[in-house]
Each structure stands twice: as C-alpha cells, then as structure tokens.
Amino acid sequence: xxxxxxxxxxxxxxxxxQATGAAALTLVETPSLSARVAAGKLPPVMQRAPRExxxxxxxxxxxxxxxxxxxxxxxxxxxxxxVRMMVVYGYARLVGFTPDYQLAPDLLRAIDIEExxxxxxxxxxxxxxxxxxxxxxxxxxxxxxxxxNNVKLAPIGPPRIMMAGGxxxxxxxLDETTVRYTWPKPNPDxxxxxxxxxxxxxxxxxxxxxxxxxxxxxxEKLRRKGKKxxxxxxxxxxxxxxxxxxxxxxxxxxxxxxxxxNRPPTQRFVFARNPYYxxxxxxxxxxxxxxxxxxxIAGAQIIPGKTGAGESDLQARYLNFSDxxxxxxxxxxxxxxxxxxxxxxxxxxxxxxxxxxxxxxxRKLFRDARFRRALSLAVNRHEINQVVYFGLALEGNNTVxxxxxxxRPEYTRKWAAFDLKRANALLDELGLTKRNSRGVRLxxxxxxxxxxxxxxxxxxxxxxxxxxxxxxxxxxxxxIFTRPSQxxxxxxxxxxxxxxxxVWSGIENALPNADISPRELAPTSQQQLQWxxxxxxxETRTKVGEAPALPAVRELLTLYQSWRTTxxxxxxxxIWRRMLEIHADNVFTIGxxxxxxxxxxxxxxxxxxxxxxxxxxxxxxxxxxxxPDGFWFAGANTRKNR
Amino acid sequence: xxGYLIRRLLIMIPTLIAISAIVxxxxxxxxxxxxxxxVAELQSQGETVSADKIAFLREQYGFDKPMSEQYALWVxxxxxxxxxxxxxxxxxxxxxxxxxxWLTFIVSFSTxxxxxxxxxxxxxxxxxxxxxxxxxxxxxxGFLGLATPNFLLALVLLYVANSWFGTSxxxxxxxxxxxxxxxWAKAMSVLEHLWVPVVVIGTSGTxxxxxxxxxxxxxxxxxxxxxxxRAKGLPPVRLLLKYPLRMALNPFIxxxxxxxxxxxxxxxxxxxxxxxxTTGPMLLDALRSQDMYLAGSFLMFLAALTVVGVFLxxxxxxxxxxxxxxxxxxx
Numbered sequence: 011x012x013x014x015x016x017x018x019x020x021x022x023x024x025x026x027x028q029a030t031g032a033a034a035l036t037l038v039e040t041p042s043l044s045a046r047v048a049a050g051k052l053p054p055v056m057q058r059a060p061r062e063x064x065x066x067x068x069x070x071x072x073x074x075x076x077x078x079x080x081x082x083x084x085x086x087x088x089x090x091x092x093v094r095m096m097v098v099y100g101y102a103r104l105v106g107f108t109p110d111y112q113l114a115p116d117l118l119r120a121i122d123i124e125e126x127x128x129x130x131x132x133x134x135x136x137x138x139x140x141x142x143x144x145x146x147x148x149x150x151x152x153x154x155x156x157x158x159n160n161v162k163l164a165p166i167g168p169p170r171i172m173m174a175g176g177x178x179x180x181x182x183x184l185d186e187t188t189v190r191y192t193w194p195k196p197n198p199d200x201x202x203x204x205x206x207x208x209x210x211x212x213x214x215x216x217x218x219x220x221x222x223x224x225x226x227x228x229x230e231k232l233r234r235k236g237k238k239x240x241x242x243x244x245x246x247x248x249x250x251x252x253x254x255x256x257x258x259x260x261x262x263x264x265x266x267x268x269x270x271x272n273r274p275p276t277q278r279f280v281f282a283r284n285p286y287y288x289x290x291x292x293x294x295x296x297x298x299x300x301x302x303x304x305x306x307i308a309g310a311q312i313i314p315g316k317t318g319a320g321e322s323d324l325q326a327r328y329l330n331f332s333d334x335x336x337x338x339x340x341x342x343x344x345x346x347x348x349x350x351x352x353x354x355x356x357x358x359x360x361x362x363x364x365x366x367x368x369x370x371x372x373r374k375l376f377r378d379a380r381f382r383r384a385l386s387l388a389v390n391r392h393e394i395n396q397v398v399y400f401g402l403a404l405e406g407n408n409t410v411x412x413x414x415x416x417x418r419p420e421y422t423r424k425w426a427a428f429d430l431k432r433a434n435a436l437l438d439e440l441g442l443t444k445r446n447s448r449g450v451r452l453x454x455x456x457x458x459x460x461x462x463x464x465x466x467x468x469x470x471x472x473x474x475x476x477x478x479x480x481x482x483x484x485x486x487x488x489x490i491f492t493r494p495s496q497x498x499x500x501x502x503x504x505x506x507x508x509x510x511x512x513v514w515s516g517i518e519n520a521l522p523n524a525d526i527s528p529r530e531l532a533p534t535s536q537q538q539l540q541w542x543x544x545x546x547x548x549e550t551r552t553k554v555g556e557a558p559a560l561p562a563v564r565e566l567l568t569l570y571q572s573w574r575t576t577x578x579x580x581x582x583x584x585i586w587r588r589m590l591e592i593h594a595d596n597v598f599t600i601g602x603x604x605x606x607x608x609x610x611x612x613x614x615x616x617x618x619x620x621x622x623x624x625x626x627x628x629x630x631x632x633x634x635x636x637x638p639d640g641f642w643f644a645g646a647n648t649r650k651n652r
Numbered sequence: 653x654x655g656y657l658i659r660r661l662l663i664m665i666p667t668l669i670a671i672s673a674i675v676x677x678x679x680x681x682x683x684x685x686x687x688x689x690x691v692a693e694l695q696s697q698g699e700t701v702s703a704d705k706i707a708f709l710r711e712q713y714g715f716d717k718p719m720s721e722q723y724a725l726w727v728x729x730x731x732x733x734x735x736x737x738x739x740x741x742x743x744x745x746x747x748x749x750x751x752x753x754w755l756t757f758i759v760s761f762s763t764x765x766x767x768x769x770x771x772x773x774x775x776x777x778x779x780x781x782x783x784x785x786x787x788x789x790x791x792x793x794g795f796l797g798l799a800t801p802n803f804l805l806a807l808v809l810l811y812v813a814n815s816w817f818g819t820s821x822x823x824x825x826x827x828x829x830x831x832x833x834x835x836w837a838k839a840m841s842v843l844e845h846l847w848v849p850v851v852v853i854g855t856s857g858t859x860x861x862x863x864x865x866x867x868x869x870x871x872x873x874x875x876x877x878x879x880x881x882r883a884k885g886l887p888p889v890r891l892l893l894k895y896p897l898r899m900a901l902n903p904f905i906x907x908x909x910x911x912x913x914x915x916x917x918x919x920x921x922x923x924x925x926x927x928x929x930t931t932g933p934m935l936l937d938a939l940r941s942q943d944m945y946l947a948g949s950f951l952m953f954l955a956a957l958t959v960v961g962v963f964l965x966x967x968x969x970x971x972x973x974x975x976x977x978x979x980x981x982x983x
Contacts, residue, residue: 274743309822311927315821
C-alpha cells in the first residue's frame with residue numbers, strides 16, 4: 011500500500027542501516043572519470059562522494075544487484091520541455107519514497123520529526139553540488155530568507171505547504187549540516203511534498219544564484235545583464251536561471267544523478283553523470299551506473315514505433331496499452347522486454363465538467379448534482395471496456411481502488427451503472443424537456459445542449475472513448491464534440507473557464523490509507539479540472555480564484571482541514587470515508603475505467619528494472635522510486651542506432 | 653517587358669499588406685491569449701516567477717494596446733528583422749528556427765528533384781504513347797501514389813526501412829549525429845534517412861505533374877506545326893524535344909511559385925509522422941499552442957515566399973513564352 015505508515019520508524023531504521031554500512035566502505039573510481047581525476051581536473055571519488063554516503067541495498071526483495079559502470083541510457087521524449095522528466099526519474103529528494111511507499115531519507119542523512127511540527131533535517135557531511143561546491147545549511151537559508159520571503163522573487167510569499175495552520179515556520183540553522191523548521195501546528199504535508207515527483211524545493215544552490223540576487227550581486231552589473239537578456243529586472247533573470255524542476259539551465263548546479271548538458275532548441279539532450287552524487291553501492295561504486303542519459307526528442311506518434319525498433323532503453327511515457335501487442339512482437343528481435351506495470355490512478359479516463367466555466371447557463375447545470383449524475387448514468391462503461399481495453403479494465407467511478415484499505419464497492423458503483431432511462435428521467439426533472447429536430451435537448455436559453463469536450467491531444471485513445479460516450483449521451487439528448495488541443499493550452503483554457511468539459515486521468519494516488527493526505531478530494535489545487543478556480547482560491551490563500559459555491563465542496567474543504575489537525579488514525583479514516591462518500595454521491599468527476607496496465611519497455615541488457623511495478627506519478631515519480639541511477643548495462647552493446 | 657516587371661513588383665506590396673492583416677487577425681481570433689492564461693497558471697503555482705517577464709512582454713508587444721496598434725508594432729518589428737518572441741521556447745523566434753531551415757531545404761529540394769525526375773519521362777511517354785498499355789499502367793501507378801494517404805505510406809516505409817535496412821525509425825539522421833558537426837558519416841546517415849520522406853512527399857506530387865505534362869503535350873502534339881515538322885522529315889525525338897515539349901514545359905515553370913513555400917512548410921503532416929527536424933512540425937505546434945509570434949512569422953514568411961515565387965515564375969514564363977508577355981503588355 012502506498013502510505014507513510016510508520017514514517018518515523020522507517021526513517022530511523024534507514025538512518026541506522028546507513029550509519030553502520032558507510033563506515034568500512036572504500037570507494038572505487040568510476041572508469042569514465044578516471045582520466046579527469048588523473049589529470050587533476052576532478053578530485054578522487056573518496057573526496058567527491060559525501061563522507062556519509064547513502065549505501066544502496068536491496069529494498070523489499072526485488073532482487074536488486076550491484077552492477078558496473080558504463081553505457082548511455084537512451085530514452086525518448088516528445089518535447090524540449092520534457093528535460094524536466096530527468097528530475098522526476100533521477101528522483102534525488104531530501105526524503106524519498108521507497109518502492110514499498112515508505113518514506114526514507116535520501117539526500118538527507120536523517121530527519122527527526124517531533125509532534126508532527128518540528129522537523130530537524132540532518133545533511134550528509136561532505137555532500138557537494140554537481141559543480142563541487144559544498145551543499146550546506148546556507149543553501150536552505152538562502153532559499154528561505156532570500157527567495158521564498160523576498161517580495162520581488164516570490165510576491166505571493168512562500169508556497170502553501172510551508173504555511174501550515176496559517177503560519178510560516180521558524181527556520182533555524184543548528185550547525186553547518188543541520189537545519190530546523192518549526193511550525194505552530196502539525197504540518198503533515200511537508201515531508202510527502204519533499205518526496206514528490208515535482209518536489210517542494212526548500213534549498214537552492216546559493217553559491218551559484220547569489221550572483222543574480224540584488225542583495226549579493228553587483229547591482230550595476232545585474233541591471234545591465236537583466237537588460238541584455240531581454241528581462242526587465244534582476245528578479246526575472248534570477249528566476250529564469252533558477253529552475254531546479256524545469257531543468258533547463260545547464261549551468262545550474264544540481265544534486266540529481268545526471269546533469270543536463272545542452273539547452274534547447276535541440277532534438278537530442280545529453281545528461282552527464284553527476285560526479286558528486288551521494289549514493290554508492292555496497293561494492294563502493296558511486297552511482298549512477300550509466301555514464302550518460304541521452305534523451306532523443308521525437309513525435310509522440312512514432313515513439314511506440316521507435317521503441318519497437320529498439321531505439322529506447324527504458325520507455326513507458328508515450329506508450330499506451332494499445333501498443334502492447336505491437337511492442338511484444340519485436341521483443342526478441344530488437345533486444346528488449348515489455349513488462350506490464352500496474353497503475354495507481356483512480357481512473358484511467360475521467361470526464362471533468364468545469365464547474366467554473368464562464369457560460370452562466372452551463373455553469374448552473376454543471377453545479378447541479380442531478381445533471382452530473384445523469385451524465386454518469388448515460389456512460390456505457392462496459393461497452394467501452396470491451397471495445398477499447400479488451401475487457402481488462404475496471405469499470406466505475408473515479409475513486410480509490412479495491413486494494414486500498416479505504417475501499418468500499420459503492421464508491422465505485424454509485425451512479426455508475428448504465429441506465430439511460432434514469433438518466434433521461436433526471437434530465438427531464440431538471441426541466442430540460444424541450445428538444446430540437448435531431449433529438450438534442452435544449453438549454454433553458456434555447457441553445458441546443460452541445461458540449462465541446464477538450465482533450466490534451468496526446469492520445470487518440472481518448473478520442474475513441476469519447477466517440478463511444480457520444481453515442482450513448484446522444485441517446486440522452488446531449489451532443490458532444492471532441493476538441494484535441496495541446497497540454498498547456500488545454501489547461502489554460504480550463505483555468506480561464508473557457509472549457510466546458512475536459513478529459514484527464516483520475517485521482518493520482520488511488521491506493522491510499524488513512525494517513526495519506528486526502529487533498530486530492532478537496533478543492534486544493536488549480537490542477538483539479540472540475541473546479542480550477544475553487545482550487546486556486548485555496549492554493550493562493552484566497553488571493554486569486556473563487557470561494558467554493560457548493561455546500562458539498564465546502565464540506566470537503568472543512569473535512570480536509572480537520573484531517574490535517576487530526577492525528578488519530580481511526581478518526582482520519584472516518585474523515586476519508588466521508589469525503590469518498592461525498593464524491594461518490596455528487597459525481598464531481600465522471601470516472602469511466604480504471605486499472606489499465608502500463609507497458610514498460612526496457613532493454614534486455616538493462617539490469618535492476620523490476621519485472622512488476624507500479625507506474626504512477628505521485629507517489630512514484632514514474633521510474634523514480636525504482637531508482638534508475640541503479641540500473642546498469644550488462645554485456646556489450648551490439649545494437650545499431652544508439 | 654520592363655513595365656510589366658515594375659507593375660508586378662508594385663502589386664506585391666498591397667498583396668503582402670493584405671496577407672499580413674489577415675494572418676494577424678486569424679491568429680488573434682481564438683479566445684484567450686497565451687500571456688493571460690500563462691499568468692493565471694503561474695499565479696496558481698505561487699511562483700509569480702516570470703510575472704516581470706509577462707509585464708515586460710505585455711509592454712514590448714503592446715498587449716494592452718488596441719489591435720490596430722498591435723498590428724502596426726508587429727509589422728514594423730518584422731521590417732526591422734524582429735520576428736517576435738516564442739512563448740513556448742522562451743527564445744526569440746529567429747533563434748528557434750535555426751538549423752531546421754537547412755534540413756527543410758534539403759528535404760524539399762530532394763523531393764522536387766525526385767518529382768521531376770519521375771514525372772518528366774513518364775509524362776512524355778504517356779503522351780506520345782496515348783492509350784497504350786504503358787500509358788494506362790503508368791497512369792495507374794501515378795494515381796495509386798496520389799490516392800494513398802501520405803501518413804500511411806510514411807509509416808509503412810518507415811517500418812520497411814527499419815526492419816529490412818536497419819535504418820533508425822524516423823528523423824533525418826541517426827540520433828548520434830544530432831547536434832554534431834557535419835561529417836561524411838553524418839551526410840551518409842542523412843542520405844539513408846532521406847529517401848523515405850522524399851518518396852512519400854514526392855509520390856503525391858508526381859501523379860499531378862504527370863497528368864499536367866501529358867495533357868499539355870497532347871494538346872501540342874495535335875497542332876499543325878508538329879504535323880508540318882513531321883512532314884518535312886524531322887526525326888521524331890528531335891521534333892518532340894525541340895518544339896512541343898518546350899511548349900508543354902509551362903506547368904513546370906508555373907509550379908516554381910508553389911515550390912518555394914513548400915520548401916518552408918515542408919509537408920507538415922508527413923514531417924510530423926516521420927518526426928523530421930524540419931519547419932513543418934514546428935509551424936503546426938506553434939499554431940496548436942497559440943504561440944502567436946512564432947506562428948505569425950512563419951505564415952508571413954510563407955506568404956512572402958509564395959508571392960516572390962509567383963513573381964519569379966511569371967518572369968520565367970514571360971521570358972520563355974512571348975505570348976504571356978504580349979498579352980500582359982496589351983492590357
């Protein structure tokens with residue numbers, strides 16, 4: 011189960027294991043770096059790795075074996091912006107999830123949590139950034155004092171997660187490698203946020219960024235630089251250089267296993283190993299094993315084809331379940347193996363009626379639970395499952411999966427059986443009785459009920475499913491049109507209230523236990539496509555957006571906030587159940603199918619890639635929790651086209 | 653002739669102005685501009701990160717100003733060589749295009765050569781052997797090429813190239829050569845990949861070209877001067893090449909007008925399917941993401957090339973065919 015169960019126990023255990031393991035270890039020089047070390051350009055490995063490195067052991071009996079250095083890991087991505095995926099796959103976090111979804115210190119040597127509100131972070135002694143500069147408490151101070159609380163750099167102030175219980179934390183530096191954050195109230199979201207696929211970054215490479223900061227840099231020079239690069243102020247320039255997640259600045263020092271070397275526009279990104287990485291194996295080899303990661307940019311349409319031709323060593327992104335048979339066919343010939351991993355999403359395909367849409371007539375309808383129920387009842391999930399997913403998917407609402415301890419069958423089934431009669435009756439009850447000559451119902455203002463459903467345009471499968479939904483909705487008197495778009499435009503249109511209805515996947519973590527935050531169920535983020543403005547309202551501390559207008563949604567928010575202040579597991583379980591019930595009954599989102607397996611292709615030469623895994627964004631970071639820095643190549647490279 | 657040239661040149665100016673106005677309006681038409689939604693998204697993430705940049709962009713491109721003024725700013729910028737800023741890439745438009753232009757030229761010129769090399773002999777053969785078995789057979793092949801959806805042919809050929817010849821899937825070169833300087837091995841790799849897009853884009857154009865050449869040549873072959881030449885005992889091949897074929901060449905020349913924009917837009921759909929590093933997919937992406945300056949500059953560039961291309965082909969036709977010159981002069 012995905013959970014932070016026994017968080018503290020796990021953290022302490024991990025700390026003990028490392029402390030004992032590290033003492034006797036002699037590190038081996040990485041072959042690809044030895045020339046630079048011999049030439050004196052790089053210190054030897056014993057001085058590069060932290061004095062207290064993280065010694066990687068097999069966790070959870072997945073057959074992890076220490077390997078050897080060398081090789082370039084080739085992956086395929088669609089856009090230049092996907093360089094950020096290396097931050098996700100690299101998954102060097104202060105605290106990270108293990109493959110068993112336990113939280114364990116990673117960049118940190120240890121973390122002590124008292125009363126859920128005082129967090130003491132212990133860094134590794136001798137840990138260095140990828141440019142060799144020490145990683146210390148100063149990097150945390152710089153972020154907290156000079157970035158998060160600088161009006162120019164962060165006009166809205168520190169991120170929401172740093173403001174638990176309405177207050178900002180007291181930040182203290184205890185010594186060079188120890189910092190402490192103390193909140194007035196418990197902050198259960200803090201540690202999981204550090205472990206996220208897009209983590210909360212509470213540190214910055216201060217030594218690099220200070221030259222762009224008005225407080226430290228040469229003011230006159232900064233002003234000139236800002237102008238020259240086409241930016242108006244030092245803050246804009248600082249922010250442009252400081253994108254640890256976007257990963258688009260080759261000069262920005264990092265703690266990730268691989269460091270990006272070139273910048274867009276290009277069709278091929280190369281990532282070189284970080285010679286100061288903090289993880290080593292038990293034979294004393296510094297990770298990552300692969301010397302390079304090569305990211306080739308190709309069209310989404312031909313990524314399955316290229317993967318099938320053996321042009322990727324590790325691929326799951328942009329592969330669909332429907333590609334499985336094609337990929338399986340050339341497995342032997344092209345030297346790779348296809349695995350089917352489980353997914354942990356609440357639904358693979360979900361419709362999001364936009365309750366913040368600008369159109370007042372539609373907005374009123376979408377906010378009416380009876381209308382959403384009718385829409386859900388008019389979806390023939392069984393047919394979709396049979397036609398598109400070979401009957402292998404799970405039909406039902408967007409909610410927790412059966413393997414979660416919080417699961418109840420009614421969460422999946424309520425308002426999800428195909429029942430046109432009932433759907434039509436509900437729509438009639440709403441007064442939508444008039445129809446035009448084609449049998450499409452009319453809105454109260456006389457327009458026909460035509461819904462434009464927008465997709466991110468990355469996946470033709472979504473269009474196929476929509477085609478099937480369109481048929482059964484037409485029988486209920488509602489016509490839909492599909493509009494494929496592009497991810498950013500797609501989101502922005504929803505945020506702006508232009509979009510009536512959209513398609514995306516369901517809740518990210520559908521295997522929670524009661525200790526996992528139920529924030530996905532409450533309006534807490536703009537990324538929640540059914541209520542972007544309500545989510546934004548919470549996210550920006552009521553500065554932007556709108557307050558939730560529905561009582562049920564307000565109740566969700568209250569429940570979420572009481573979960574945050576309730577430490578007892580039994581009570582938390584009650585809160586979770588109530589929130590799931592509200593969701594099932596109100597059908598805020600219309601889930602269609604869940605549990606569609608994800609094909610994962612890995613070269614047969616690549617070792618330590620688990621046979622069975624869970625492919626999930628959060629928690630999981632796709633491959634991140636399985637630690638690609640520990641994947642290694644066995645045997646010689648015999649294939650062409652690398 | 654000189655007057656004709658001047659008149660044609662002057663007509664280009666209002667044409668370009670009209671096109672630029674239409675392009676600008678069409679790009680502004682979709683609801684929501686890139687900047688306003690971008691601001692909303694950034695705010696939601698609590699990182700007003702580039703709010704300064706937004707303000708800067710708003711000012712620089714005058715988003716707060718009325719549309720007519722925005723249009724004027726855009727046009728003046730373009731005249732000074734400033735094509736605007738690409739939001740998607742966070743780079744000036746001119747820097748985004750870069751290398752792609754050259755690769756597009758390579759693909760397009762190879763395609764044109766392929767089209768000509770295939771359609772020219774076939775067209776001549778079809779016309780001189782009208783209604784023969786060969787005529788029907790070749791015409792059938794040509795139509796087959798025209799009727800097969802390009803993207804499908806592209807996928808099939810990709811698969812064939814990969815599984816029979818071991819060519820890497822898609823792109824214009826093996827991945828290891830990307831971002832490398834030009835070398836013999838890289839040139840060979842480009843050649844190895846080039847034939848797929850050339851054949852795919854070429855096949856559809858070939859059929860049209862064959863039909864046009866055949867029809868024109870057939871017209872000419874019926875004319876009296878041909879009969880006279882033949883009666884006077886000119887050898888058939890010399891007769892064909894010297895008189896009717898020259899007359900039938902007009903469509904090839906007239907096509908130059910269309911070729912230039914093709915060189916830039918480079919058969920967008922095929923390029924997307926084949927994942928070619930050309931300008932076509934970039935134009936498509938820019939339009940989809942409402943990256944208005946990138947898209948606008950592209951469209952403007954295409955329009956300018958079309959206008960110049962038409963001008964050039966008109967000039968060539970006038971030089972080649974006195975009748976066109978005289979008719980224009982007589983107007």
